[in-house]
Amino acid sequence: MAYSEKVIDHYENPRNVGSFDKEEEGVGTGMVGAPACGDVMKLQIKVSEDGIIQDAKFKTYGCGSAIASSSLITEWVKGKSVDEAQAIKNTDIAEELALPPVKIHCSVLAEDAIKAAVSDYKEKNVK
Amino acid sequence: MKNPFELFGLEPNFLLDEQELSQKLRNMLQSVHPDRFASGSDQEQLAAMQKTTQINDAYGVLKSPVRRAQALLQLKAGLDGSKEVTVKDPVFLMQQLELREELETLSAKKDMGGLMDFAETIESMEDAQIASINELFQQEGENQLLESDKILTEIYKLQFLRKTLMDIEAAEEKILG
Numbered sequence: 001m002a003y004s005e006k007v008i009d010h011y012e013n014p015r016n017v018g019s020f021d022k023e024e025e026g027v028g029t030g031m032v033g034a035p036a037c038g039d040v041m042k043l044q045i046k047v048s049e050d051g052i053i054q055d056a057k058f059k060t061y062g063c064g065s066a067i068a069s070s071s072l073i074t075e076w077v078k079g080k081s082v083d084e085a086q087a088i089k090n091t092d093i094a095e096e097l098a099l100p101p102v103k104i105h106c107s108v109l110a111e112d113a114i115k116a117a118v119s120d121y122k123e124k125n126v127k
Numbered sequence: 128m129k130n131p132f133e134l135f136g137l138e139p140n141f142l143l144d145e146q147e148l149s150q151k152l153r154n155m156l157q158s159v160h161p162d163r164f165a166s167g168s169d170q171e172q173l174a175a176m177q178k179t180t181q182i183n184d185a186y187g188v189l190k191s192p193v194r195r196a197q198a199l200l201q202l203k204a205g206l207d208g209s210k211e212v213t214v215k216d217p218v219f220l221m222q223q224l225e226l227r228e229e230l231e232t233l234s235a236k237k238d239m240g241g242l243m244d245f246a247e248t249i250e251s252m253e254d255a256q257i258a259s260i261n262e263l264f265q266q267e268g269e270n271q272l273l274e275s276d277k278i279l280t281e282i283y284k285l286q287f288l289r290k291t292l293m294d295i296e297a298a299e300e301k302i303l304g
Contacts, residue, residue: 031220035283036211038290040223061227105211112213 003064004098010068015075018057020044026054028082028121030113034105039066043113045077045085047121053077053085058113065103069093069110077114086118131185131198139202141195141264148189155182192257193289196282199264204275214283223287230291234298242302246295249288256285 003011022029022044030043039062046055056074060067072093077085093099093107132139135151159175159182167175188194197208214220226249233241260281267273 029217031215031217031224033214033220033223033283033287034211035214035286036209038287038293040220040227040287042220042224059224061224108211109213112215116215 006097007064007068010071011064014067014071016057016071017059019059020046020057028117028124030116030120032109032113032116034109037062039063039106039109041066041070041109041113043070043074043117045117045121047082051081053080053082063106065097065099065106066109068097069106070113072096073110073114082118082121085114088114130202131188134181134185135189139199141199141261143189145190152182152186193282193285196260196278200275200278203273206275206279208279208282219284223291226291227294230294230298237302239299239302242295242299246292249292249295253285253288253292256281256288260285
């Protein structure tokens with residue numbers, strides 16, 4: 001299958017690969033997986049006191065589209081509020097990366113991962 | 128169309144005798160072998176060919192623990208376990224992530240012995256997972272309903288282990304060239 005140039009770029013030069021200490025203040029961790037293809041995705045955000053995402057990291061074991069989707073979303077969420085980040089739609093990711101229909105689920109996984117990271121952050125920071 | 132169990136004349140059970148299954152496969156494939164229909168009509172030849180495809184497809188389902196369990200869930204509970212879903216169990220997923228990291232390290236070191244040991248570890252995890260799926264299927268009937276959602280979750284876990292094992296095989300092949 002032919003990957004789009006943007007997928008290949010994110011796959012070959014993934015942005016923001018790595019981890020934060022999940023116990024650290026302001027860090028939210030989202031873990032998601034897709035049983036059908038066996039992909040596993042960890043996405044973490046570091047949020048400032050005023051609720052803005054300062055930094056994001058990911059680690060994904062999966063196909064090129066899954067890696068590109070998580071790499072892209074870590075770029076997108078930086079500078080956004082947690083609520084804005086939670087509102088990102090998988091269709092935006094799929095469109096940006098020109099994902100073919102069989103790879104749409106990779107973008108769904110990235111959306112689910114950011115949602116999970118934000119809800120982990122919110123749970124830890126109930127005021 | 129008959130379900131895979133029916134086609135092979137088997138009770139719809141998760142546990143199955145692999146030797147019996149491959150024996151049945153051989154017999155069934157022989158009965159529809161093209162040589163038998165060499166002098167038959169085009170229609171007979173086509174029917175035999177279609178039957179061969181059906182038999183092979185059903186065998187593919189039955190011999191794979193994941194696909195067999197999915198077929199049983201479909202049969203008993205009308206549940207489609209092959210849909211693309213997102214799993215969110217953090218403890219299980221963190222463990223899977225660590226296993227993939229271990230594989231990555233072994234693969235980078237080209238540690239063939241380590242990879243083989245690692246494959247054994249995953250295989251025994253797979254066996255344990257298959258055993259617990261079997262246990263859940265066997266519970267049905269003893270005054271209990273089938274816990275189909277729970278079984279579905281356990282099949283998902285088996286799918287992640289399967290993927291790790293496939294990745295180990297790919298890493299080994301890459302080292303061997």
